[in-house]
Amino acid sequence: MKKLFILILSLSCYQNLNAQTTVIDKEKLLDFYQTQRYADAAKYLQSVYSEDTQDVKALSQIAYCNMMAGKLPDAEKSYLKINAIQPNTLPVLFSLASINSRRGNELKAKVYLESIIKLDSTNFNAYKQLAGFTDSTALKIAYLKKANALNAIDADVAYDLAFQYKNLKIYEPAYQVLKIAIAADTSNFILQQAQLPIANELKKYKEVISVGEKLLQNGGDANVVKDVGRAYFSLKNYQKCITLYKILEDMALQNESILYYMSISYRELKNYEMATTYAKKTVEEGISPNTALYYSLLGGIYEERNQNTNAIAAYKKGLTFSAYNTIYYRLGLLYDFKLNQTKTALGYYNQYLKSKPKAEDKSQIEYSKTRIAEINQPKASKIGLTSVQN
Template sequence: MRKLSCVIITLIFQMGRVTAQSPVLDKNKVMDFFQNMQYEEAISYLLTAEKMDSVNLQTLGYLGYAYQQNDDLNNASKYYQKMLDVDSGNGSANLYFSSLYSDDEPAKARQYMIRLITSNPKKAGFYRKMGDLFRRENKKDSAFVYYEQAFRLSPYDSKNGAALADLLIDQKDYQRADSIIEDGLARDSVSVPYLKLQVKSSYEAAAYQKVIVPGERLMRLGEGSLSTFTQVVLSYYIMNQYRDCIRVCDYLVAKGMAGENIFYYAAKSYAKLREFEKSNELLKTCLGLAISTTAEYYFHALGDNYEELKQYKKAFAQYDTAYYLFKDPLMLYDCGRIQDQYLKNEDAAKKYYSKYLLFAKPQSTDEKKAYNYIRKKYLKEK
């Protein structure tokens, strides 16, 4: 809850300068309490001042802040509300409540933010925060209106440009988003928010080559998020640049940012380079991290690698385990194929093929061809 303090502390202290100071309040003493984090002492002192002047905004604001820093949000809210009872347009109190409700009740938070905008119609940051509140409820059209106004008022503030560009990417308006991002990077070539958005825009527009420059720059800066670097990893993989894909994966592992999908694409890259032993080690790591049905892909990939290594019994075991755990009929086909083509066990192959024909629901062209081949083969035998 202390996150609220960073947002409003400046306004509270500014309020202390513009509000008539209580004749019984020593502002320097209050500042000393705050500087030394003596919030209990500050509260005790301020409550005495409040008894003598219960509507003084400076005293009420300091009490709200002291309770907030003391992790007593009930009393903090009580005193900020008292400020609004005296002055409904008070900036500190409205900003406090808009921040307090922003995560769980964005609609309620907007009621306070609109007061701030009304009192400060040229402050870009308030429009951007209003846009954030609408976006939390997925009201993108309304969010766009406020982001656009924030950007219009202060186009050189990267927070405003980044918020608008991010929403434009979601709306697939890549051309305008890229224009804002490029202008921002022309002013600051190492702006992390703009570099991350450049990766996102290029990746979602399937312009994978354009992902590389901002992605590599973020790596040199030691910045970025897992989602951003996952898009860099996938771009290298899609472009068949497997060594670079592995290099970015290694960077994420060293940073402690790697999840199972990162190990998976490193494993797939090693497999493409025919380094199957390394691939298998990483796939086993994936299995240790896996949750839900994503583990099926890892068993299947392990099976593929063991086939390439001509270790057919191990390949069969991976496909068989995948079917046992996840009941995908295609795994039965692979089991039958291994028994038929490599292990030369016709009875076992028939068992798996027959079960496959019973449960299969072929979707892709390749699977339909395989299904029809097996079906015709067994119908012919019968």
């Protein structure tokens, strides 16, 4: 009888314990959410639930609040608990991927996303995100193609896939990908602009002009001007090409290609003076401002290898691009001390001084002046000959 009483009492206590539920102040929690005080919401929920709680709903709320509050390590901790309790839940895997992505751990983010596509091979968002986590062009295209096949009208995926195709000069597929996305969103100027250079490559010049002119009316940027100008050039409307490309030149946005097309256009219009002007500008634009410096470097290397003829050739080639004053100085030293041609050296020392070297090159300036004086007075003291400043 006594044993039966104890058993009944035990069962009663167990039922009472299970009947107890966690009480949440919903109004308080709602106020935290509405005022976006997610850190306070997380702190409140953690004060209500025990640290070792296995309540998935509670852990999800805590994880979400911490993630929204930017407390990513705490959010990850809760999501990992959920993943241990209920493995391979897609929303949890996405959250873990997002957290790791935001923390710069792309490797772990990729692992979670790859787990998602193993569970769901038709998950568009997973493929889209994976494309952003690889440097492999082939793999990136594979992910983007899969995402595009699942949702052909997603503008971001269409743009990225077309961009990859364009870089590989695969123009027709790039054009078609954008065409479908544009048909679904005819006001998407970004997609339309992305299609212009591709359409040019496919010789769809009239389409480029039609679409491009509309984009220009809506504030199209310099790339639109460039693409439309090229289309006009291809259709032999040279004056229109010049008009558009002049806009780029006035904005200092010209490049070698722009200037080349302008020169050709002026030539076709029989304006040979302007054609010559822009041909020269094309040459100047095509030359790096550092070319002379590079030849100076090459000349110095030849000197160190005692290949003086090659050194002179490199230095003089550098001077054809710009009057880089250090080259004059180097040629002066080379002719002076390695070739013993003092008259030629004298000319280069003088050229160096006339090129207005910087004040910071004081030692080279002073040495050039001293050496010029010595060469002009052969019988003068040779003091200083061994103190060449390289």
